[in-house]
Amino acid sequence: MADNENNAAPAANAAAPASQEATQSNSSRSSLKRASPHDGHDEPAADKKPKTDDTSPAGGGEWQTVSRSSKKQKKLPRPGKNYPSITFSPNARLQSKIGVSHLRDLVTYIFADGTGPQWCAVTHRPAFRKIVAVMVPGLEEAMFKAGVDLANFNKTRDDDLDTSPTEKDKQKHASPDDYYPRPLEKEHLPEALRPFADMFPHLWPVKTPGDDRHGKMHSPMAAFLSTPAPKDKSKPGVKPAREPAGWKNERTRITEYLASASELAENGYLVHPAMLPEGAAARDSFALPAGWVRTAAESMDDGVVPEADVPQGSVTAGRTVLALDCEMCLTGENEFALTRISIVDWAGDVVLDELVRPDKPITDYLTRFSGITEEMLAPVTTTLADIQARLLALLTPHTILVGHSLESDTKAMQLTHPFIVDTSLLFPHPRGPPLKSSLKWLAEKYLSRSIQKGGAAGHNSVEDARTCLDLVKQKCEKGKGWGTSDASQGENLFRRLARAGTAYKAQGGDAALGGVEVGKTSAAVDWGDPGKGYGGGATVRFGCASDEDVVAAVLRCVNGDADGGEVRGGGVDFTWARFRELEARQGWWNTNRTAASGDGGPPEDAEESVESCVRRLTERIQRIYDALPACTALVLYSGSGDPRRMAALQAAQTQWRKEYNTPGRKWDELSVQWTDVEEQALKRAAQKARSGIGFITVK
Secondary structure: OOOOOOEOOOOOOOOOOHHHHHHHHHHOOOEOEOOOOOOOOOOOOOOOOOOEOOOOHHHOOOEOOOOEOOOOOOOOOOOOOOOOEEEOOOOOOOOOOEEHHHHHHHHHHHHOOOOOOOOOEEEOHHHOOEEEEEEOOOOOHHHHOOOOOHHHOHHHOHHHHOOOOOHHHHOOOOOHHHOOOEEOOHHHOOHHHOHHHHHOOEEEEEEOOEEOOOOEEOOHHHHHHEEEOOOOOOOOOOOOOOOOOOOOOOOOOHHHHOOOHHHHHHOOOOOOHHHOOOOOHHHHOOOOOOOOEEOOOOOHHHHOOOHHHOOOOOOOOOOEEEEEEEEEEEEEOOEEEEEEEEEEEOOOOEEEEEEOOOOOOOOEOOHHHHOOOHHHHOOOOOOHHHHHHHHHHHOOOOEEEEEOOHHHHHHHHOEEOOOEEEHHHHOOOOOOOOOOOOHHHHHHHHHOOOOOOOHHHOOOHHHHHHHHHHHHHHHHHHOOOOOOHHHHOEEEHHHHHHHHOOOOHHHOOOOOOOOOOOOOOEEEEEEOOHHHOHHHHOOEEEEEOOHHHHHHHHHHHHHOOOOOOOOOEOOOOEEEEEOOHHHHHHOOOOHHHHHHHOOOOOOOOOOOOHHHHHHHHHHHHHHHHHHOOOOEEEEEEOOOOOOHHHHHHHHHHHHHHHHHOOOOOOHHHOOOOOOHHHHHHHHHHHHHHOEEEEEEEEO
């Protein structure tokens, strides 16, 4: 596609002739472009006088290198002539709401190697100079409705948290009107939000990624700040995991991957009493279910090996690591019994491989899965009690047990152990719990190994145990980030722009000339330390303690530092930022993740009205908009809808699952009941939580 060729989305029917685009962009309410006061002349050049190094002898011997763009900036286009725009046609046929990923793809299309959007038309792409994207959790579509009382916003909308089915919920198909952007009409907006109509022509309904079937909402930050990994079409099937650009291995001890008591409980394990707090009622009243045994450990400290006894550089931290896999049969409806147990050590050598005869009659040998047949078990006399005795002698407090979804194996062995490394938790499913990736899939993706090819002969438990062991070894060598969705499923957006950024002749770029900066520079502005998360891939990062700090940092990123000290002269190409004060005022801030994210937590003053908080937010967005140079795209999005009801139901479901999976616990003894009523309520709550909004304009 030529540098000055328009990209008109076929789905939007926006392929207007070039001669008509200027008129449409300036006069039609469907245009997302705003006329710029810029007169088309070059902006004043930054002061290029070099500085002397004050630390050099005589204070003037060395020149300081100032990072500036090497692109020769051409004259900016006048509004209406070759001016960039992002337009939406009222005649477009949208089949669903746009998603957070669509907004991200708009950025990669304009500035990198992304594909063209099908939900809008981008014209004069080479003329875009900058893009600023701002995430504003807490901003809701209900705030923009005519007659809304922002001063008592949350007090008058309790019905929004109600998850009982409505007539709309009962409709088989949502109305297409739900997908289309709503024009912003100033006179119909609350006073605190009227400046939005001066900046943005539309309010877009935006869907947050998630899973309606399981009532899940995925991270909107991950959806925007990570891009799909490049597709490998060389061969079908599972694509091998690749190290993202800029990846660095961080050798990590296996003890860093031990499952916590809460993780074990949530995944159906019987938690060993050594993991329970001393003096807690749960520990004092702990009793093993009938037939169960526990390994000898009184506290978690029993497993610690003195540092002096740990070989230098050892990832096992002086522990004994055993990988385990079991095969089971059915002895009743949904009643599994152990038929084979295989254990290998850190070197992969077999430590134990025994067939086991169940105490009860077998109703199904599950040969298609286990490979165990009636003939194989006929001469076997080893019982579960025999295996338990051998395991209690084998598993010491210094032993770490490795396996995949070991909760089913420990139930079959009727054994609890406090030191567990579960590969289904180390390599989480891309769509989150309760989904889990199969061991076969993990082996193909991370080890490039095909396992469980026995067909009618079933699985090989020794092979499965070694596969788990190799996955853990790989995780220890590469670090905690390996195997997460960010590392294995996608590429950091900031790194993508730096790797695949496109330079156009209209911006002074020419691939035939040397010294041209092709990769796009970027900035991450967020509360706390942006470098701990996705912002680590940005060229520059600014940690903030308030939304006012965010505004100041965004303006620096857009305009650059006068001396080019931290932000190069002229600013960066792409800036991402997040406001959080409205999120805190709305009660949406996830305080459970505050310590891990390093964001410092929500502000203490959350007593002001929503109206005053929204008014201040609008003023800050207006200041950013006013400071943007010509030919800059501004993307504003909420990330999600109200997640509170969904979070409360998910917590109840987790508690129910924990109690339900506890051996010996009866249904009428559960503190939380989970029926189809709660299941459907969770799905509706997740749908509301996934309903966000967005705004797009070109300054």
